[in-house]
Amino acid sequence: MMRAQLRLAVRLALVTMLLFGGAYHLVVWAAAVIIFPRQAEGSLLRRVDGTVIGSRLIGQSFSRQGYFHPRPSAVAFDAASSAGSNYGPSHPDHRRAVEARLAAFVSLEGVDPRDVPSEMLTASGAGLDPHISPAGALVQTARVASARGLPLERVRQLVRIHIEHPLFGVGRPVVNVLELNLALDAADAREP
């Protein structure tokens, strides 16, 4: 009785493992390659010579004056190890980190502390957030424009066309930092 049970369980496990652990993935993969090949490989952005700049979905680190800056990251944008800070609200280091970031942000951008959106002062869940809010981008435009010698209105215009609104309002409007910075570089190339 028990032996028969065991044999049945082993055979069933093998068959279902091949189906759900193997064939299922193959079917989804085949669909991906045919219908969504770019998404399947990770929405990679490439230079003309084919080298990979990054993924449009994965945030990367920016610290130069001429680029929009992303949110703080607990993993320094290491896309091979995602994580948040895991600071609880009562952790004294959390408070210190936010205070330090606020002071740095205010002195870099020369704006009023109350105009700094909170996402620019807090680490994201995965440490790879590719987005900032429209306010988080607009608050950086003066610094970016002056570093690049571009007209402020031109940079603000670039931000506005990069605002993505969620379908049916289920979600928040966002600006993709990497795409915005790529557009800045392109604008620079056109206006020497």
Add this chain to the structure above:
Amino acid sequence: MSGDYGAVALLIVVAIGLSIPVGRYIALVFMGRPTWFDRVVGPLEGFILRLSGVDATRGQDWRQYATSLLVSNAVMWLAALAIFTAQGHLPFNPDAIAGMEPTLAFNTASSFTTNTNLQHYSGETGLSLLSQMVVVTFLQFMTAATGMAAAMAVMRGLAGDRLTTLGNFHVDLVRAAVRVLLPMSLVIALVLLGQGTPMTFDGAVSASTLEGGEQRIARGVVASMVAIKQLGTNGGGYFGANSAHPFENPTALSNAVESISILLLPMATIWALGHVVRRRRVAVMVFAVMLALYLPLLAVAVTQEAGGHPAMPQLGVDQSAGAMEGKEVRMGSVLTAFWAVSTTATSNGSVNGMLDSLTPLGGLAAMAGLWLNCIFGGVGVGFVNMFVFIVIAVFVAGMMIGRTPEFLGKRVEAKEMKLASLALLWHPLAILVGTAIASWTWSATAQPGDTLAWLRNPGPHGFSEMLYEFSSAAANNGSGFEGLGDNTPFWNITTGVVMVLSRYVPIVAPLALAGSLAAKPTVPDSAGTLQAGSLTFGVMLWAVVVVLGLLMFLPVAVLGPIAEFLALPTGS
């Protein structure tokens, strides 16, 4: 922010709306009735059953059903353990990931076999492509199917009149996986692909960033796995950050689809109950009670997260977008709070933001879902847990009016009460004793100079991290206050044991209960019969769940999240 509240309401309405036809479909599948889908999946199901040598015509009594369930799960557990340990030497390992250390392999195998998906490793560095495919994804299908099978067996027991068999476990398992989980997973995987979730057998890719830095980007078979992870109340992510990771959950739309997937099957199981026991009103009552437990927790979490971090206004930090530490911009605070409560209420365990960084009361709402563990609930098993509360409520109601307790025409007697009490009491026992042992071990082993040891946060929040870990293990949930340094032999072994016992005690005891009820004759309704579908009984059941929940967990809630809430400085 008000738009976000509307979004939450919309997602809940869509989830409920979809759950009704899906519940009807599930009931038809398990009652062996024809469905419009038979031509597509029927041959596949027959093929698997024949290839495995299952005799589909053989009915099983509750003992045989439970034995088959346990033996089948034990075989899968052993296979998982073997592959995790040996993955470094096996094929499909593009990122050259080493085999798991034994206690971590024990924990991880137990976690995925019990539908818990607690993860003491990080997907990017802990699992090979092979392990993600043939162990994790495979178990995400089979354990959800196991839960659904157990729930259906219990329902058949309730519907039966002098019934000796509850169905055939192997047939139920394959039916659930092939007819319910597979087609729905394929649909969700396609949506996720369109939104940008990767699907590749290649490993990580190297990028040279715009500022000239180097970035390694982990990839894999993400879309196929995330679909069943969300649908099967599994929750174990491909990457460490789970659905907060932009690859697992790239857009607002993917977030909406994944949020609905968390709720869909747990809700549908309740509608299936109404069809199987042929009492629609009972299903409506159970569903309403669950909703009345879920919505207050949701209200607390959403308002707390939207309200922002209480101490931040003091620093002059704008909180109009809510508390954003550990959250992603594309979801924002409200949709993250909605996910946090849904995932804990239903025993899913995936996250789209870091729970450890929730506000104190937002975190409490998530923990309360783990404690009650009967709101919609893991695929199938949520109903089984609510069934235990129903038996208790029927008994209490029977005592109050001085009649023999009955439910659906079945007398509830001493034997049934003993089984229900066993299933009920195991849950707080595992959580409270586990947390007590962890707290003691922490204080006994803390080194001078290293005051935090395995905790990330000091004070009451540190206690909450340990409490959450055992609550999650015992509820077979899998989410975590991830600041806890949990990949140590102590945590791997203790939570591994808790997960296994907390899965099978609450499955086997209700199966025994259902077997015992099924064998009894159905007593015809009379004027004095307790109306299980009535509003009065619904209120009674709600009160029993709330009162028992408070009695069991209020003290630890005060020690952890409530103490943290009271200690936070507030004001501006």
